[in-house]
Amino acid sequence: MKPIVQTSFAQANQGQHPGGSLYLVATPIGNLEDMTYRAIRTLRECDIIAAEDTRQTRKLLTHFDIPAKQLFSYHEHNKAASGPEIIRYIIEGKNVALVSDAGLPAISDPGSDLVRLAIADGIPVIPIPGANAALSALIASGLPTERFTFIGFLPRERKDVMEQLQGLGAASGTLIFYESPHRVKRTLELLKEALGDRSIALARELTKRYEEFVRGTVSECQQWLEEHPPLGEYCIVVQGASIEDELREQNAWWQELSLEEHVARYEQEGMSRKDAMKRTAGDRGVSKRDVYNALL
Structure with missing residues (x-):
């Protein structure tokens, strides 16, 4: 299987890509001067702005005198429906800017899901970097x-x-x-x-x-x-x-033991099986569920 290669966002501007592009635009995390010149220009030029909170984004656009665009709501609770619709707009030739309430989109917000959808459809994804908390x-x-x-x-x-x-x-x-x-x-x-x-x-x-x-x-x-x-x-x-x-982790006494042997050692010390499995999970840095499932 071949890797997906995107060599330059300029390809989209030179007609090498039939549709539009997805721009990930950083917004201020506090001070409005966090905003970059490139971010302002991108928001002015894109056809659609997809926003986590459209009310917050309208305030930002007003502050920087960016003409009202088609604002599209995209957040955790509507991403399943909004994501494919945004992708459809891009395929039809629209350039979409994705913004979060503050900072870089796709960090602790559903933007990463939209990025994956775009990549799956061969859409150029262009980061517009800026402030990050x-x-x-x-x-x-x-x-x-x-x-x-x-x-x-x-x-x-x-x-x-x-x-x-x-x-x-x-x-x-x-x-x-x-x-x-x-x-x-x-x-x-x-x-x-x-x-x-x-x-x-x-x-x-x-x-x-x-x-x-x-x-x-x-x-x-x-x-x-x-x-x-x-x-x-x-x-x-x-x-x-x-x-x-x-070093203590690397030399842990249990490293040579199987999961069953690890749990058994704690049981021999008087722990219940449930507590022994919990302690084993903590030692190994895995979830209790993983240990339970492995020993079923």
């Missing part, structure tokens, strides 16, 4: 930037959060999370429980007037939030595992 928080966090993992929003259920965090416990790269103000305290509690009292940075209201960075251990940042109630959206940047943690 995760990377902005990372570069100002003071934590290592050589290797990092973007996780985004954690699940809502505690057990699902703990499964995901335990799977990240041995990752040596810096970890980046998004969190809302009403959940950030709880998330710090779970981070501390699953990963330990690591160094972190809390980034709030990025590029806005009240932008704020709080740097310290999880415990220190928890204390800060007790004294300064959370406001605004947060990026949580978390130090990765230490070399010692990595």
Whole structure:
């Protein structure tokens, strides 16, 4: 099977592609000056703007004096119907700009689904880069930037959060999370429980007037939030595992054991089978469901 190759967005402008193109346009994450000249020009030139929140996008267009376009609603709850319709417009020759409420589309929003649909139909996908909250928080966090993992929003259920965090416990790269103000305290509690009292940075209201960075251990940042109630959206940047943690993981006693043997070892220590399977899943950084299914 041959790879899908898109050599240049200019092909679409030179008549080499029969239809239009999909432009992924970054929008401000706070300060309106985050907007690039290229993003403004692209929004002016595209035939259709697909937006996560059309009301928010209308405000942006008005601010930059961009003529009213055909605004198309595209979000998590209507993507199944809206996605194919947007693709149809592009195939008919329309250029479509996709924007999210803030930052890069396709990051923690359904834009990635639309990108996959476009690629499947041979439509050129053209990124118009700009502001991004995760990377902005990372570069100002003071934590290592050589290797990092973007996780985004954690699940809502505690057990699902703990499964995901335990799977990240041995990752040596810096970890980046998004969190809302009403959940950030709880998330710090779970981070501390699953990963330990690591160094972190809390980034709030990025590029806005009240932008704020709080740097310290999880415990220190928890204390800060007790004294300064959370406001605004947060990026949580978390130090990765230490070399010692990595070595400990690599030399784990269970590495040579099969799943059944691993579970049996905990059962011999007096654990119930259910708890033994849960502990095994945590050791190996996999979900409990994977262990259960493997041992059925």
